[in-house]
Amino acid sequence: MNTNLEQEFVALLEDNQNILHKICRLYASDVASHQDLFQEMVIQLWRSYPKFKGDSKFSTWAYRVSLNTAISLYRSKRNKISTVDWDQSFANIKYEEYNSEEEEQLKFLYDAVRQLNDIDKALVYMYLEDKDYAEISETLGISEVNARVKMNRIKGKIKEILAKKGIV
Amino acid sequence: MDGLDLLKQHWNKDGDFPKVNKEEIRRMLYKSSSSLAKWIFFVSVIELFLGLAFNAWFFFFSDVEMGRDTDPLWLKIIDQSINVISYVITFYFIYTFFQAYYKIKNTNNTKDLLNDILASRKTVNQYISFNIYLIIISLTIGSISFIIEKHIFDKSTGEMMLYAIFTIIAVSIMGFFIIKLMKFYFRLIYIRLVNKLDKNYDELVQLED
CATH class of the missing domain: 1.10.10.10 (Winged helix-like DNA-binding domain superfamily/Winged helix DNA-binding domain)
Structure with missing residues (x-):
């Protein structure tokens, strides 16, 4: 995988992550599903990133793909899943x-x-x-x-x- | 002021979100997706190949176990034609499914995305229905072949009637159970996977119509 592309994507996403958090806040009902949906959005964004040509702003593109993920692709899981171990970041989230x-x-x-x-x-x-x-x-x-x-x-x-x- | 406007006032102020760092994001990139499209894809591929396996079995079964030698030419022709047609149709379905699946893009607008996912799934549903018909047709052909093999036409009218009624009942019962089983399967797997998509798609088209 192209490391430059990865670095570029990770940096853009880090700056724009609140878009994802805001969508999660409306679609998720607790911290676990917030994490879960956030992760799925990141995966979907990363997969379609090579096709992002910069016709629109990154933020516009990101919120559209994220909304589509929440509406069409996300499947809530009943069992605890293998989310990346990043619970620490979520310690202060309010539900x-x-x-x-x-x-x-x-x-x-x-x-x-x-x-x-x-x-x-x-x-x-x-x-x-x-x-x-x-x-x-x-x-x-x-x-x-x-x-x-x-x-x-x-x-x-x-x-x-x-x-x-x-x-x- | 209505509720949403109140929420809007706070929407941008309220920045109490976790901060996910670069390393955490990087690790997420290569996690396996749990998306519905992926599950639908797996289930569909399994179904398509089970169908293909069934076709292969049907071909083998009808060649070896049925009273081949005793079958009249017209029955053999029908049987072979169905085999050929079923293969052509199976490959058509497999092709259509993969084509529909690769059309799915999460960068489309929501309605098109939902439509594309559901279209790929619809192909597989049609394929399953096609296989059910194929099972029923194969049962019927099997029965006709059986009747011919047993020289039923040479027997008395009463015996012929008995055989005919018995065969019709047997085929109907088997057909009935196969359809019941399929419906149960759909409730179990399909509806769970597609329900959400169907609901959301309906929500979008409702107004447009």
């Missing part, structure tokens, strides 16, 4: 503990998003990342109008989930 009232509210919001289906989560991710509807529609392969319709429905769904918990 359960929240302190202030505001953080509590955020936790409910994240929980609500995690109850959405895989496609809706992708839309939420792109919405939170401030992507415009043209980009959202291009990433998912749906029309812009439908992306808007879907986004409105998602907002409704989240309201519903929160209402059920008596939050809104």
Whole structure:
């Protein structure tokens, strides 16, 4: 394997790793599945990296491949898998503990998003990342109008989930 | 302000993520993937080659064990034609599957990616259905061959009827169990693998239609 390519990729990924973490945060429900999904995304990114021609920014390309991995390729495993031993890095990740009232509210919001289906989560991710509807529609392969319709429905769904918990 | 906007305010502030270093990333690159596409690929290849093995067995079995010598020419021609056709179709399926599989690119848009994975799988499903038909046809041909071998046509009408009814029942029961077994297999393996993809794909096409 080309070591230059590897070095280049590893450096770019290290700088852009938060993209992956943010997606994991929406798709994974605990630290173990966060690690698992993160690893699968890295593998998929690395495999398609030779075809990345720099037509778009690395970050744009990376979030698209990562979202596709979460939606299409990732298979959650029930048993503990052979993830690289990197638990140390994850020592401070938050899935359960929240302190202030505001953080509590955020936790409910994240929980609500995690109850959405895989496609809706992708839309939420792109919405939170401030992507415009043209980009959202291009990433998912749906029309812009439908992306808007879907986004409105998602907002409704989240309201519903929160209402059920008596939050809104 | 709705929930998502509140989340958006915090989205970029909230940088409480782990920092995975270069060495850890490097080690991850060569870990084996657990992707659905990979599993679907393995299961499909196994199924395709089991089908091929079945075809080979069918060829061998129908040549040696059946009452070959007693078969009339028309039955031999049908039998041989089915053999040839089944090989041609099997290779067509194998070719289509590999072609569809190599089309899968995670850099496509999500809908195309899901579509490509599901298309590769659909080929294998059609292949399995084809094999079920082949089993049923081979059972029927086997029965006809058996009937001819036993000189049933020379026997009394009552005996002929009895043989015919017995054969129809036997073939139907076997066909029934084969289809049941296949359905059970699909529930066990296929649905577990493809369910997520189907659901997500439907979610995307629903609005487009």
